[in-house]
Amino acid sequence: MIHKLFTSPINLVVKIGEKVQEEVDKELYDLEHIQKKLAHLEMMYELNEITDEMYKEQENDLMNRYEIAKKREVEQWYE
Template sequence: MIHKLVTTPMNLVIKVGEKVKEEADKELYDLPTIQQKLIQLQMMYELGEISEDAFKEKEEELLIRYEVAKKKEFEQWEELTKKKD
């Protein structure tokens, strides 16, 4: 009984932490979100709202995130197809 009283709050904290990480990963590696941010970035650059250096820096960051997201998507697809076989 005492064991449950001690471990239950810890388990809850772990579950909340896992959910926060999951949501953060979704935001960071959501392909449509990244694509939209790339479009917005391009528009800001073309309108002169940001410098070329700032544009290149942010574009590189977004392209890396896009690449990681595509890799994750491919890995998930492979995992799903393996389960069906």
């Protein structure tokens, strides 16, 4: 009984941490989310809302994240 009193808060913190990690991964490596961000970035560039340099920098970052997301997707298929 006393054991549960001490481990319950720790288990709750672990579960919250796992959920936060899940949401961060979704934000960073969700293919659909990345594709939407790329489309939005392109639209901002075409409307001259961002500079060439900003566009290239953000596009590079998103494309790197896209590659990682695709690799993760392939790895999940093989599991």
